[in-house]
Amino acid sequence: MRIDLHTHSTASDGTDTPAELVRNAAAAGLDVIALTDHDTTRGHAEAIAALQDLDRDLTLVTGAELSCRLDGISLHLLAYLFDPDEPELLHERELVRDDRVPRARTMVRKLQELGVPITWEQVTRIAGDASLGRPHVATALVELGVVETVSDAFTPEWLADGGRAYAEKHELDPFEAIRLVKAAGGVSVFAHPQAVKRGRVVPESAIARLSAAGLDGIEVDHLDHDAPTRARLRGLAAELGLLPTGSSDYHGSRKSVELGACTTDPEIYGEITRRASGAFPVPGAGGRG
Template identity: 45%
Template sequence: MTSTGAGAGPVIDLHTHSSVSDGTQTPDELVAAAAAAGVDVLAITDHDTVAGWDEAADAARRHGISLVRGIEISCAWRYSSIHLLGYLTDPDDLPLTHELARARDSRSTRLERMVELMAADGIPLTYAEVESQVAPGATAGRPHIADALIANGTIRHRDEAFREWLGDDSPYYVGHYAPDPVRAVELVRAAGGVPVIAHPFTRTRSGGLDDALVERMSAAGLVGLEAYHRDHGRAEVERATALADRLGLVLTGSSDYHGAGKRNRLAENTTTPEVLEAIEAASSGVTQVVRA
């Protein structure tokens, strides 16, 4: 396990997903799994939605762990996908709410088109099969296509689907609406939240995030970089650390846990208490950490 800090202390995992987006556990089950894994502070960060917050908060109180309510916003820049974590935002902020709704609607229509392209090329799949994998009210995404292919016996794991058919460079890839990352930072800040770039230098997505864009996002109110993530090697951590030092950003570490949907394990990367304190201090306080 890699961590942003050393020594004993609370176990803080600031990036996980439930079945409200593309995880395989309900918010309640996610929190229970985190408690069983020894996590002291958990963030729920479903894609483009806060629909799992209330259930997760109730579960956190029952299981005796603290909860950071967040979202993961899908952004687009120069044909690259960039993900922004927004912690402690006001769930009733209209500009951010409208932007998230627009992104969710666009995701659904793009999945239909992707399934059409795949089926036309002989891949055994229907959109009805994909819909059956999406929980009511959940944010639909490519992992649900993968889950449908697992369910019908075509593949064994989501990784196979993304390697063969669902990657950004796949002939079946169809884009969807996503905000500019600088605009997303501004929206999160205006909603009282704290923006942190998720896995900024991941090697599993096409394109790349350059330092100039991070600088622009920092000028707009970016607070941190998720440096410690399984998609980052030593070079990516060193790059994130150098940028954070230069721009005055915090560094977080997280699992990006999806239940059975990915091989990531809870708390395989963690965040220090000092960084969590900095995140709380940077928020407006409208939405606070649910304390154990």
């Protein structure tokens, strides 16, 4: 059973529509996929509808990747199977969403001041109907030949946390986020906690504090974690009683990562679904999940 619990669609900063993502996941031989767009559940309905047209079994886990900040360090929290209409969590997601446009405008302005010939029209064209984010600004830098890849834009020179063109946005306190996810019947997993290429990461002592506050798991198997980091995180998960997950963090053609590049153990997936009460996995054509 192949399970990928972290993917993105055009509802945030991926390049596959939710329906395309579902079809591509089935074609990649996955059995379970989680749709975890940034701070939004807007793609869920389209993804669920696409399940019914598949010629093989695929189960969809609904979720979102929540933007958080702890002690000045940005971090992401994967929230699975929560009630999307729960008022408190919905309100916080809307605050983050509404802050995206002014934040992107600030990044564009800073890049222009650095001599980059980027325009707001270019960024909005790239984003289309998606929720604006740094990857759309990064894609503009690739189009302009300023950097070679989207990942190259996430450096201190450009868009990384604290970088020359970085702009802050509304972000949740992760302890509050964990509380809100749990109150909405969901399960929380710390995404790529040691992705040092993206900027500063929180210390393991902070992960222990988050665990004590109700965090359910940490994403261990991720392409931004090398082998020693994965081994260390797996040991930390065992020590703290956290569920170790794995996933691709797929963004379509925006990043050179394939669906199913990393996967979650079926027993861990089963425990995630057992803990959730806000929503349930959605089976596709064959109903296996």
